Amino acid sequence: MKWQQAIRQHFPKHKYAIQAAYLGDTSALPWSNLGYWSDAVGSDYPAACQNLAAHLAAAVHLNSKDVVLDLGCGQGASLKYWLEHYQIQRLEAVELQDHHVQSIRQHLNSNIKIHAASFLNLKALFPQPRFDVVFCIDAAYHSHLNSFLSQVSAVLNSNGRLGFHYLIWAEQAPTHAFKQLQYRALLKSAAVNFKDLMSESQLRAVLEQFEFKQIQVEDLSAQVLAGFADYVNQHLKHRVQTRDTDWFKIAMTARLCAKLYADGWIKYVQVSAEKA
Numbered sequence: 001m002k003w004q005q006a007i008r009q010h011f012p013k014h015k016y017a018i019q020a021a022y023l024g025d026t027s028a029l030p031w032s033n034l035g036y037w038s039d040a041v042g043s044d045y046p047a048a049c050q051n052l053a054a055h056l057a058a059a060v061h062l063n064s065k066d067v068v069l070d071l072g073c074g075q076g077a078s079l080k081y082w083l084e085h086y087q088i089q090r091l092e093a094v095e096l097q098d099h100h101v102q103s104i105r106q107h108l109n110s111n112i113k114i115h116a117a118s119f120l121n122l123k124a125l126f127p128q129p130r131f132d133v134v135f136c137i138d139a140a141y142h143s144h145l146n147s148f149l150s151q152v153s154a155v156l157n158s159n160g161r162l163g164f165h166y167l168i169w170a171e172q173a174p175t176h177a178f179k180q181l182q183y184r185a186l187l188k189s190a191a192v193n194f195k196d197l198m199s200e201s202q203l204r205a206v207l208e209q210f211e212f213k214q215i216q217v218e219d220l221s222a223q224v225l226a227g228f229a230d231y232v233n234q235h236l237k238h239r240v241q242t243r244d245t246d247w248f249k250i251a252m253t254a255r256l257c258a259k260l261y262a263d264g265w266i267k268y269v270q271v272s273a274e275k276a
Contacts, residue, residue: 162275
């Protein structure tokens with residue numbers, strides 16, 4: 001038993017867990033997304049992550065009067081960002097990893113409600129619509145879109161706004177059986193179901209099915225996929241000395257991002273919409 005416990009200590013606590021310190025954020029409430037990379041942020045990982053959040057906030061016209069729900073808030077950096085930069089007064093969050101929830105409660109000087117639960121269980125957490133804005137930064141693509149929207153639409157107020165990131169097929173998706181098999185394996189390693197991917201037109205149709213309007217889909221593949229891969233390969237790997245499973249996960253994520261961008265069959269998109 002002691003041998004098994006020792007082995008487990010070298011593996012991430014959860015399949016979504018990421019070692020933020022290796023990525024370049026050593027704060028008490030670190031970021032843990034792929035980032036929106038531009039010349040302005042250079043090789044500053046927290047700045048790139050904040051950039052991704054800010055870009056999403058702009059798409060839904062976030063303001064201080066909004067009642068906000070942050071889904072998959074990770075280690076809490078986005079919550080601190082909404083509070084400090086947008087002066088959000090009514091904010092709640094949902095995070096699946098319980099140790100992150102405990103850490104946020106310990107380090108975030110705020111009385112916001114953080115629910116240790118899956119964002120595919122929102123109806124049980126919030127029986128009535130109550131939010132003006134729902135965010136899901138760099139996480140919704142781990143779920144089937146219909147399941148995600150079914151939960152989100154139930155908790156959004158009338159004319160409430162939704163912002164999230166997703167992976168979709170480009171116009172030229174792979175049709176060869178071997179390529180499809182390869183992509184199934186690659187996406188599975190990133191906790192993404194090959195069968196859940198759809199084209200942009202299909203994504204819009206599903207959103208409309210759940211009575212969303214003002215749908216905007218923006219391709220961020222260059223800024224996110226290529227940007228993260230370049231950051232890890234050109235800057236990060238020279239700084240991180242430890243080569244453990246946490247680093248291996250980061251390196252493999254970068255390789256996947258680079259391949260997806262180079263092949264051009266899958267796009268990383270930002271989606272914003274308003275509930276009818």
